Amino acid sequence: KTITSYLKKETSLLYLIGFQDLSAMGGSTYYGIHEVVGERIPKIDLKIFAKTLDALHKGIQQQKILAAHDISEGGMITSLFEMCIGGNLGADISLFTKNGIDTMLFNETAGSFIVEVEDKKTAEKLFKDVPHTFLGATTKEKTIQVISNKKKVFTVSLEELQTAWEEPMREYFK
Helix, strand or coil, rough: CCCCCCCCCCCCCEEECCCCEEEEEEEECCHHHHCCCCCCCCCCCCHHHHHHHHHHHHHHHHHCCCEEEEEECCCHHHHHHHHHHCCCCCCEEEECCCHHHHHHHHCCCCCEEEECCCCCCHHHHHHHCCCCCEEEECCCCCCCEEECCEEEEEEEEEHHHHHHHHHHHCCCCC
16 A cells, blocks of 8 residues: 655644754755855654564554655655645644754755644554654645744745745746
């Protein structure tokens, strides 16, 4: 049994599962764009990684996880954008972080995932043994809205993001 990464339903819930080393951003796309080298790359906790994969696999097998996307190049916000575009749905995200919002959005710790589930009860049961963070919910509005510590950071349309994402490719695929 497999699932896709694109969002499936309006008003379902989004969680980040797995360990994220928010103290390190070395080698990230975000640092590359800002011409920062960084002293450390994010470390992976292999014990938590194994438990995270087990929880992810179990949730997929039980058909409790509607969509999943790994956190990779570009970090959580890039993975979320790709999930939204694929499902033609938006997302409202509300984060509580002591670290900078850019660290939370753009950290590329391998072994962490964004998952879509129907409700909180399902998430708590599936992810009780692994780090998990409630991110927010899917929406029918074609936007991504991010709130951090109860303050609006941004709202952007999927159309605007997709245009920016496709722009570099237009040169090659005319």
